[in-house]
Structures are given as structure tokens and as C-alpha cells.
Amino acid sequence: MKTYDDPELQAIAVKLTSDDPGIRRVAVMDLVDSGEPEAVELVIHALNDPDTNVRQEAAKVVDEFEAADMADALIAALGDNDEVVRNSAAHALADLKDPAAGEPLLKALDNSTDAFVVSGILRALKPLRLAGAQSPALKCLSDGDPRVRREAVAVLGWLKQTENLPALVETAQRDEDPEVRRAATGALVYASPQQVGQALIGLLQDGHWQVRCEAANSIGKLNHQAAVQPLMDATKDQLWQVREKAVDALGKLGSTDSIPVLGECSKDAMSNLRKAAIGALGAIAHSDCRPFVEIAMDDPDPDVRKLARWAMSKLDAAA
Amino acid sequence: MKINDIPVIETDILVIGGGTAGPMAAVTAKEQNPDLNVMLLEKANVKRSGAISMGMDGLNNAVVPGHATPEQYVKEITIANDGVVHQPALMAYATRSFPMIEKLDSWGVHFQKDETGDYDMKKVHHLGTYVLPMPEGHNVKKILYRRLRRNRVQIENRFTATRLLKDPDGNIAGMIGVNTRTAEPIIIRAKAVIMATGAAGRLGLPTSGYLFGTYENPANNGDGHAMAYHVGADLANLECFQVNPLLKDYNGPACAYVTGPLGGFTSNAFGERFIECDYWSGQMMLEFFKELESGTGPVFLKLDHLAEETIEEIETVLHTNERPSRGRFHEGRDVNYRQRMVEMHISEVGFCSGHSASGVWTDETGATTVPGLYCAGDMASVAHNYMLGAFVYGQICGESAVEFAKDRGEPKLDEDFIKQELERIQAPMKVADGIPPEQMEYKVRRLVNDYLQPPKVTKKMEIGLERILAVRADVGQLCARDPHELLRAMEVQSIIDCAEMAARASLYRTESRWGLYHYRVDYPEQNDAEWFYHSRLFKDENGQMASGKRPIADYLVSLGEEKDAYRKMRVQKAANG
Amino acid sequence: MPIANHHSSVPVIVDEDKCIADKGCTVCIDVCPLDVLWINEATGKAHMKYDECWYCMPCEADCPTDAVTVNIPYLLR
Ligand SMILES: Cc1cc2nc3c(=O)[nH]c(=O)nc-3n(C[C@H](O)[C@H](O)[C@H](O)COP(=O)(O)OP(=O)(O)OC[C@H]3O[C@@H](n4cnc5c(N)ncnc54)[C@H](O)[C@@H]3O)c2cc1C
Ligand code: SF4
Numbered sequence: 018m019k020t021y022d023d024p025e026l027q028a029i030a031v032k033l034t035s036d037d038p039g040i041r042r043v044a045v046m047d048l049v050d051s052g053e054p055e056a057v058e059l060v061i062h063a064l065n066d067p068d069t070n071v072r073q074e075a076a077k078v079v080d081e082f083e084a085a086d087m088a089d090a091l092i093a094a095l096g097d098n099d100e101v102v103r104n105s106a107a108h109a110l111a112d113l114k115d116p117a118a119g120e121p122l123l124k125a126l127d128n129s130t131d132a133f134v135v136s137g138i139l140r141a142l143k144p145l146r147l148a149g150a151q152s153p154a155l156k157c158l159s160d161g162d163p164r165v166r167r168e169a170v171a172v173l174g175w176l177k178q179t180e181n182l183p184a185l186v187e188t189a190q191r192d193e194d195p196e197v198r199r200a201a202t203g204a205l206v207y208a209s210p211q212q213v214g215q216a217l218i219g220l221l222q223d224g225h226w227q228v229r230c231e232a233a234n235s236i237g238k239l240n241h242q243a244a245v246q247p248l249m250d251a252t253k254d255q256l257w258q259v260r261e262k263a264v265d266a267l268g269k270l271g272s273t274d275s276i277p278v279l280g281e282c283s284k285d286a287m288s289n290l291r292k293a294a295i296g297a298l299g300a301i302a303h304s305d306c307r308p309f310v311e312i313a314m315d316d317p318d319p320d321v322r323k324l325a326r327w328a329m330s331k332l333d334a335a336a
Numbered sequence: 337m338k339i340n341d342i343p344v345i346e347t348d349i350l351v352i353g354g355g356t357a358g359p360m361a362a363v364t365a366k367e368q369n370p371d372l373n374v375m376l377l378e379k380a381n382v383k384r385s386g387a388i389s390m391g392m393d394g395l396n397n398a399v400v401p402g403h404a405t406p407e408q409y410v411k412e413i414t415i416a417n418d419g420v421v422h423q424p425a426l427m428a429y430a431t432r433s434f435p436m437i438e439k440l441d442s443w444g445v446h447f448q449k450d451e452t453g454d455y456d457m458k459k460v461h462h463l464g465t466y467v468l469p470m471p472e473g474h475n476v477k478k479i480l481y482r483r484l485r486r487n488r489v490q491i492e493n494r495f496t497a498t499r500l501l502k503d504p505d506g507n508i509a510g511m512i513g514v515n516t517r518t519a520e521p522i523i524i525r526a527k528a529v530i531m532a533t534g535a536a537g538r539l540g541l542p543t544s545g546y547l548f549g550t551y552e553n554p555a556n557n558g559d560g561h562a563m564a565y566h567v568g569a570d571l572a573n574l575e576c577f578q579v580n581p582l583l584k585d586y587n588g589p590a591c592a593y594v595t596g597p598l599g600g601f602t603s604n605a606f607g608e609r610f611i612e613c614d615y616w617s618g619q620m621m622l623e624f625f626k627e628l629e630s631g632t633g634p635v636f637l638k639l640d641h642l643a644e645e646t647i648e649e650i651e652t653v654l655h656t657n658e659r660p661s662r663g664r665f666h667e668g669r670d671v672n673y674r675q676r677m678v679e680m681h682i683s684e685v686g687f688c689s690g691h692s693a694s695g696v697w698t699d700e701t702g703a704t705t706v707p708g709l710y711c712a713g714d715m716a717s718v719a720h721n722y723m724l725g726a727f728v729y730g731q732i733c734g735e736s737a738v739e740f741a742k743d744r745g746e747p748k749l750d751e752d753f754i755k756q757e758l759e760r761i762q763a764p765m766k767v768a769d770g771i772p773p774e775q776m777e778y779k780v781r782r783l784v785n786d787y788l789q790p791p792k793v794t795k796k797m798e799i800g801l802e803r804i805l806a807v808r809a810d811v812g813q814l815c816a817r818d819p820h821e822l823l824r825a826m827e828v829q830s831i832i833d834c835a836e837m838a839a840r841a842s843l844y845r846t847e848s849r850w851g852l853y854h855y856r857v858d859y860p861e862q863n864d865a866e867w868f869y870h871s872r873l874f875k876d877e878n879g880q881m882a883s884g885k886r887p888i889a890d891y892l893v894s895l896g897e898e899k900d901a902y903r904k905m906r907v908q909k910a911a912n913g
Numbered sequence: 914m915p916i917a918n919h920h921s922s923v924p925v926i927v928d929e930d931k932c933i934a935d936k937g938c939t940v941c942i943d944v945c946p947l948d949v950l951w952i953n954e955a956t957g958k959a960h961m962k963y964d965e966c967w968y969c970m971p972c973e974a975d976c977p978t979d980a981v982t983v984n985i986p987y988l989l990r
């Protein structure tokens with residue numbers, strides 16, 4: 018066995034050769050306090066320990082070290098037969114954010130089929146924004162496992178490449194898993210309204226409320242002017258959460274056409290919706306908004322009144 | 337060198353307190369100059385110490401380009417603090433806040449991002465957007481620890497600092513402290529010292545009567561405030577107490593910043609919003625307090641109108657980060673966010689600039705009034721700093737301290753003072769039949785509640801001060817049976833110092849300001865003609881606690897119309913209240 | 914003045930069958946910000962020695978064998 022100059026690290030290394038897995042396990046925990054770069058080698062060693070508990074412990078401490086030094090070991094650990102080990106390795110990998118880890122990650126992606134492993138690698142690739150991740154991510158959009166598809170969406174969203182938009186739109190519209198559809202809907206905001214506007218309008222009718230919220234949100238972020246009417250329809254959604262997001266988006270779009278509908282919402286029983294409506298009317302700041310804002314000045318809810326006062330000052334400034 | 341047979345430890349830069357600001361200061365000093373000896377001394381263990389021991393669920397005050405400007409931030413914090421702020425210090429924070437987020441992000445701290453990787457800012461206030469959630473923020477301490485080891489900062493855990501040292505010219509020279517497990521004293525000589533010992537959180541007594549059931553991490557008991565006072569540094573605006581909204585009895589924060597963007601809110605007994613004020617401020621706390629006492633009280637956290645998916649999201653964040661025992665607390669009382677509003681209350685009082693504005697006076701370089709002594713985080717006087725401010729000022733102090741230490745020779749130590757302090761440290765273990773620290777602490781904190789808690793009344797505060805001084809006279813009877821009790825005995829002496837400071841500072845400012853924080857019933861008005869100043873508290877030439885005024889530095893950002901917008905918000909009476 | 918000992922029910926429980934302090938583990942004792950956990954001389958296992966808990970939970974979260982349970986202190990329950 019290798020010997021180390023640092024006496025504390027050497028003591029740990031000795032304990033790691035103990036026959037008692039309990040002692041090996043405690044030794045792994047002690048590694049965390051070592052400032053020696055070589056401690057990483059011992060962590061990697063422990064990741065391959067025959068005892069599950071020791072491997073779990075090693076996996077738990079990996080995020081205390083610079084993960085770049087052990088990218089390979091972590092990727093290998095993604096295939097461990099123990100769930101705890103796999104999970105920690107995936108998390109540590111995601112924190113890598115080191116371009117040097119990109120190549121090994123991509124290679125591992127190529128060789129992996131297990132859904133857990135694949136989604137872990139995708140999560141690690143996401144913040145690196147590597148061009149090389151594009152084609153495997155596109156392929157993963159049709160994976161059978163929703164966890165993989167969800168992470169693939171994120172990789173593509175972070176890449177912000179125009180050519181991936183059709184695939185993301187397709188996913189947003191057709192994926193069977195609502196969380197995947199929601200993520201894809203949120204990812205479309207790097208496009209121009211011409212490219213994705215029509216799709217987003219369609220998504221305002223999705224069967225799952227969180228997708229509908231996300232669609233309204235994305236429309237607002239993109240300032241998609243052609244969506245005023247569909248958003249006005251969405252202010253009649255069954256769920257107040259969707260109505261609130263639609264109202265927010267209408268405020269961002271700023272069209273005077275939406276004033277009557279927003280005025281309706283400003284009288285709703287749900288105070289969160291009234292609040293959003295007055296906020297939107299203030300953002301539009303057209304004289305037609307004034308009657309609604311005036312009523313809201315005496316709203317029973319102080320948050321609505323606060324916004325009404327703000328909206329009034331915007332109206333006064335615009336007048 | 338040895339004093340009383342105790343070896344003097346030498347370092348270039350000493351950082352006291354390894355919570356949030358402290359590790360950042362130590363790492364920064366090393367980044368500036370890897371050849372310097374940098375020591376980080378911590379009462380607990382830096383792995384899990386301080387306010388963020390279990391992580392944090394969001395930034396309350398992130399100034400991110402495209403969402404808010406530094407000018408806007410400075411303006412709003414000025415207004416929230418009724419004008420009494422040092423704007424250059426706020427501006428230094430505001431301009432460094434975004435680069436700090438980027439630095440933490442590159443270190444692996446998880447901030448919430450949208451599906452394209454941009455920061456997912458949330459609007460909670462009406463005028464600016466400052467909240468950046470961190471639903472997976474539980475790894476902050478791990479990341480700091482990794483950085484400390486990587487930069488080879490020397491860490492000394494389980495030592496509590498008790499006094500700072502000065503050289504004959506009045507410059508900082510180091511500190512004395514004691515090991516919390518062995519009672520062995522430690523003497524450290526340093527060319528520059530950074531203190532980051534957090535809030536004075538064990539000042540008021542929680543309504544449960546449990547000494548350690550505080551809002552703040554109870555290891556933060558005001559040692560830093562007391563040490564700064566004794567070494568001759570100015571403290572500022574201590575009468576601006578910290579009082580925070582909390583879950584009743586649990587002492588976990590109310591989490592308006594977590595639940596607000598998702599549709600939850602603070603309500604009265606009828607499920608209605610009542611808070612008029614738009615800023616986290618004493619004004620807001622005054623409204624909270626009045627509602628608690630009113631016929632529509634008490635106050636609740638209302639989430640029962642939210643969708644199942646949203647509640648699950650809230651539970652995941654609240655029950656895994658920051659104060660994770662919250663879920664267990666609710667379970668014990670059969671409270672489920674889906675079915676019932678959660679009762680809230682207000683916290684005990686404390687000193688904390690993270691949430692309010694009081695502390696050891698520090699300027700925009702982190703400097704105190706003692707040359708070579710720097711302060712960061714909840715104990716320094718920069719208003720509304722929160723976690724990100726602790727990081728930014730940790731960084732600023734790290735830079736300033738390196739600069740100060742650069743050409744400095746070995747500071748001279750005052751041996752007589754050190755011997756006296758060693759005696760003070762050793763005294764409680766020599767008393768056999770005395771008063772246990774716990775009892776003395778309960779007594780002084782109960783006095784703080786009875787006499788100093790706002791609404792403040794002059795006569796009551798005078799009685800309170802007299803009674804606190806009477807407890808101080810008992811300090812010689814403090815007894816400790818083991819090193820752990822000695823730690824508590826040293827802490828209670830800081831608590832008594834802070835209680836006296838709280839009383840004197842509150843009596844000094846004869847006006848009301850900062851809403852509930854300094855609400856004096858017999859001086860109900862804000863009086864700008866006489867009190868548009870920072871109040872000072874310091875040790876005078878005779879060793880007495882003294883007060884004074886410090887002029888407010890010229891504003892960098894004038895308040896303009898938004899000041900009026902704010903005024904309007906506060907005069908309006910709740911229409912249904 | 915004479916001093917009496919008084920009982921109090923402490924919130925943190927250590928499952929002695931799971932605790933591996935005898936193998937050298939001191940994790941919970943190391944991380945506790947209030948330094949209230951110690952090795953019990955009689956059993957060689959960790960226990961709560963002082964009733965001064967902030968129910969912050971690093972002891973429970975970091976214990977390798979899930980031996981620690983943090984309850985809410987009785988006064989707040
Ligand atoms: C429950 C809670 C929730 C919060 N939520 C948020 C939030 O959501 N967002 C946000 O931005 N901010 C939040 N804050 C505020 C934020 O956490 C603090 O402002 C920040 O962490 C303070 O950092 P600090 O370095 O000043 O203090 P700390 O991190 O508390 O560090 C102080 C350190 O000093 C040590 N110490 C004390 N005395 C001595 C001594 N005598 N000798 C040696 N060491 C000593 C302590 O052990 C501790 O480790 C919250 C705070 C609390 C308590
Ligand atoms: S952390 Fe767990 S195993 Fe280790 S000493 Fe504490 S209770 Fe025992």
C-alpha cells in the first residue's frame with residue numbers, strides 16, 4: 018500500500034485496510050477533514066470497497082471534494098448496485114461544473130442504458146453547456162423513462178440552440194409526462210415569438226394546470242403579442258393559479274384590449290387574482306384602467322390596495 | 337513567547353466565528369495572499385456552525401442585473417430603515433452582490449434557475465425584485481468547508497473567544513479565548529482580526545421559556561458585541577432591536593419568501609391579509625404586533641388555499657432546509673398545511689443587522705473604529721444584510737484585513753490585561769457553591785422581556801437597567817462544574833453586557849423609529865430634527881458605558897418619490913381592521 | 914449556596930444498537946453547534962448530556978447509521 022507524508026492521512030489510510038468494515042467506514046468519514054489533495058485517492062478507493070456501508074459513506078462524502086479529480090470514479094459509481102451510492106454519485110457529478118469532466122461524461126453517456134445513470138449524467142452535463150451534448154440529449158427526448166426525458170429537456174434548454182426548438186416544441190406538446198411537458202414549455206423562452214408562439218398558445222389548453230401556468234409564463238417572458246386573445250380566454254381557466262399567471266402575462270403584453278377582462282378579474286373573490294389583475298392594469302397604465310383601480314383602492318385586502326396605489330401613481334404619471 | 341505558561345499562538349490574520357461571513361473572510365484572505373497565515377477560530381465546529389448550519393432556502397436581497405439596480409436597492413433599504421443608514425456601506429454590498437452570487441454558483445451552491453439556466457428571480461416586494469430561491473440550498477456549509485480546506489486555512493474548532501487584545505497604540509493585537517471542552521485558555525497574536533460571531537440571539541427569552549429555543553442559533557449569544565465594546569469599538573443603533581415573525585412556539589421563520597411567490601401569505605384569524613407595509617421592516621413588525629393583540633388576531637400563515645402540488649413543493653423546501661425539524665413540530669400538533677392555517681407569533685428581541693440594522697459600527701470597508709479590527713455579518717452595523725450580505729462583507733473584510741496586515745510588524749501584547757482576563761476565565765471553575773450559569777441567564781433574559789421588549793416605556797426601562805446591573809453584581813458567584821458549564825458562564829457575561837447595552841441604547845434615543853423595533857410609548861413620534869443620527873454606544877475614558885450621536889453620511893442615492901410612496905403605504909389604515 | 918440536581922427530559926435520542934461510537938465515530942458530537950452530545954462513559958455510545966438543544970438536526974442528518982432522532986423539546990411540543 019502507498020504511504021502518505023501527512024501523518025493524519027497516513028493514519029486514515031491504515032484504518033482503511035482494517036478487516037472491520039465499521040472502522041473502515043469511520044475512516045472514510047475522517048477523510049473529510051483532511052486538507053491533503055491526496056485524500057481524493059482514498060475516497061476513490063473506498064468507493065470500490067466490498068462493503069456496501071463503506072461505499073455508501075464514501076458516496077456521501079464525495080461532494081466534500083473537488084469532483085473533477087474523481088469524475089471517472091463517480092461515473093463508475095453511477096452503476097453501483099446500491100441506490101444510495103448511485104444517488105450520491107449523481108449529485109456529486111451534477112456539481113462538477115468542470116469542463117474537463119465533459120469528455121468522460123459524454124463517453125459514459127454513450128455506454129449507459131440504465132435510466133438512473135443516464136439521467137444522472139445528463140444532469141451533470143447540463144451546466145457545462147457542451148455542444149457535444151446536443152445530439153445525445155435529442156436522442157434521449159424519446160427515451161422510455163420520464164426522468165431521462167426531463168433531464169434531456171434541461172440540457173437542451175441550457176444550450177439555447179435554435180435548431181433544437183422543433184424537438185422541444187414536440188416534447189412540450191406530446192410528451193405523456195406532465196413534468197416533462199412543463200419543463201419543455203419553460204425551456205422555450207430562449208426562442209423568438211415567431212418560432213414558438215403558436216405552440217405556446219396551444220399549451221394554454223394542456224390537460225395539466227402546471228403546464229398551462231408555465232405556458233402563460235413563457236408567453237409573458239417572450240412578450241408574444243399575438244397571444245392576447247388566448248390569454249384572455251385563459252383568465253377564465255378553472256384554476257385560479259392559471260388565471261393568475263395569464264393575468265400576469267397580459268400585464269407584460271400591455272394590450273389595452275385586455276383591460277375589460279382584467280377589470281373582471283380585479284373583482285374576483287380570490288384575492289391573489291385581484292392582486293395580479295391590479296398589477297397588470299397598473300403596468301398597462303391606460304386611462305380605461307382607472308375605474309377598476311379606483312375601486313381597488315378600497316379593497317379589503319391590503320396587498321391589493323398597495324398595488325392599487327402604485328397603479329394609481331402610474332396612471333397619474335401617464336395622464 | 338509564553339504568558340502564565342500558556343504559549344502565544346502567532347498568525348497574520350485571525351477570523352473569529354466560522355459561520356457564514358467568517359469562512360468567506362478567511363478564504364478571501366488566503367486568495368489574496370496564500371503565504372499569509374490565516375486562522376479561523378470557531379466556538380462550535382465550522383462544518384455545521386452558525387445560522388446556515390443546515391443550509392438556507394433563499395436569498396432575500398439579491399441585486400441581480402435585469403431585475404434590480406444597486407441604486408434602487410440602496411433607496412429601498414434606506415426607506416425601510418427610516419433613513420438611518422450608512423449608504424456607502426449599502427452600496428458596496430449592492431454592487432458586489434451579483435459577483436458574489438456568481439462566485440458561490442461556481443463553487444457549487446445551488447440557486448434556482450429556469451429551464452434555460454438563467455437565475456429564477458421572484459418578485460415579493462412591489463418595487464424591486466430581490467428574492468432568489470435556493471430549494472436545494474442545504475449544501476452551503478459543505479461547500480464553504482471544502483474551500484477552507486482547499487485554501488489551507490487553519491481551523492480551530494471548539495474555542496470561544498472571550499476578549500480582544502490591543503497594542504499600546506490602540507491597534508488590534510489578537511484575542512484570548514478558552515477551549516469549550518478542556519477549559520484550556522488560548523492566546524493568539526494577530527496583525528489583523530475579523531469578527532463574525534453573528535447576532536446577539538440569546539438576549540430576549542422565547543415565550544416557551546426554553547433558553548435555547550431562540551430564533552438565532554443559540555451559539556450566537558452576543559460575544560462579539562461584548563468583545564467589541566470592551567476593546568473600545570463603537571456600536572451603532574443598538575436600540576433598533578431585531579424582532580421577527582415566527583411560527584408560534586417553534587421559532588422557525590415564517591418563510592414569507594418561500595411561500596409568497598407560490599401564493600401563500602400571512603393572514604389574520606379570518607384568513608385575510610393585513611400587512612400594509614411593503615418592506616421587511618420594523619414598520620411591518622408593528623403591524624404584525626398590533627394584529628396579534630387585536631380582535632382579529634392572532635396571526636397565521638395561510639397555505640390551505642393552494643394546490644396539492646404547490647403544498648408538496650413548499651413542504652419539501654421547508655422540511656429539508658434551514659430549519660428542517662419544522663415538519664416534526666407540525667406533526668406533533670397535528671397541523672397540516674392543507675387543512676389548517678399555522679399560528680404565528682413574534683420572536684424574542686435580539687441584536688442582528690441581518691434582519692434589522694444594529695451592531696458594531698462598520699464602514700464600507702468593513703472597518704470598525706479600532707484600527708485593524710473588522711466586522712462582518714449579523715454583528716456588523718450594515719442594515720438588512722442577510723446571508724448574501726454576510727458573504728459580501730466577509731469578502732470585503734478579508735481584503736481589508738490583508739491590506740492592514742501587509743506591512744505590520746509583530747504587535748505588542750499587554751501582559752497585565754492578559755493576566756486579568758485569564759483570571760476572569762478561570763474564576764467560575766473555582767467557585768464551588770455559587771450560581772449556575774443557567775439560572776443567571778434565565779434571570780437576565782427574563783428581565784429583558786419584562787422591561788426592554790417593545791413597546792418600550794421609559795420608567796420600565798430604567799427599572800430594567802437597575803435590575804440588570806444587580807445581576808451583574810452577582811457575576812462573582814457564577815460557578816461552573818465542567819468546561820461546558822464554563823462556556824455557558826462566559827456566555828452569560830456577554831449576555832449581561834448586551835442586556836445593559838440594549839437598555840442604555842433604548843433610553844438614549846428619545847423618539848420612536850423603526851416601527852416596533854424602537855417603539856417608545858412615551859415618545860411616539862419620529863423626531864428627525866433631533867434624531868436623524870446613528871446612535872453610538874461605547875466605553876468612555878473612565879471605562880463607563882456612554883452614548884453619543886454619529887452624523888449620517890451624505891446619501892449617494894436620494895430618495896425621491898418612492899419615499900412618498902412608502903409614506904402613503906404606512907399611513908393607510910386597514911379597511912377591514 | 915447549595916446546588917440541587919434537577920431532572921429534565923431531553924429531546925435527542927440515540928439508538929445504542931445502531932451507534933458505532935465504539936468504532937471511533939464521533940460525528941454527531943463533532944457537528945453539534947451547542948456541544949451538548951457526549952460519549953456516555955458507561956456505554957461507550959453517544960448521548961445527550963445537556964438539555965440545551967436548538968433542534969437544528971445536523972446530528973441526525975450526519976449520523977452514518979441513522980442512530981440519532983431529534984425530537985422537539987417538551988416545552989415547545
Ligand atoms: C433561522 C434563520 C433563517 C434565515 N433565513 C434566511 C434566508 O432565508 N435568507 C437569507 O438571506 N438570510 C436568512 N437568514 C439570515 C442569515 O442566515 C444570516 O444573516 C447570516 O447567515 C449571518 O452570518 P454570520 O456569519 O454573521 O453569522 P453565523 O453564520 O451565525 O456565524 C456566527 C458564528 O460565530 C460563532 N461564534 C459565536 N460566538 C463566538 C465566539 N465567542 N468565539 C468563536 N466563535 C463564535 C458561532 O458559533 C457561529 O458559527 C436566516 C437566519 C436564521 C437564524
Ligand atoms: S453519529 Fe451516530 S454512530 Fe456516530 S457517534 Fe453519533 S450516534 Fe453514534
Ligand code: SF4
Nearest residue numbers: 945966967969970972
Ligand atoms: S439538534 Fe442541533 S443542538 Fe440538538 S443535539 Fe442535534 S445538533 Fe445539537
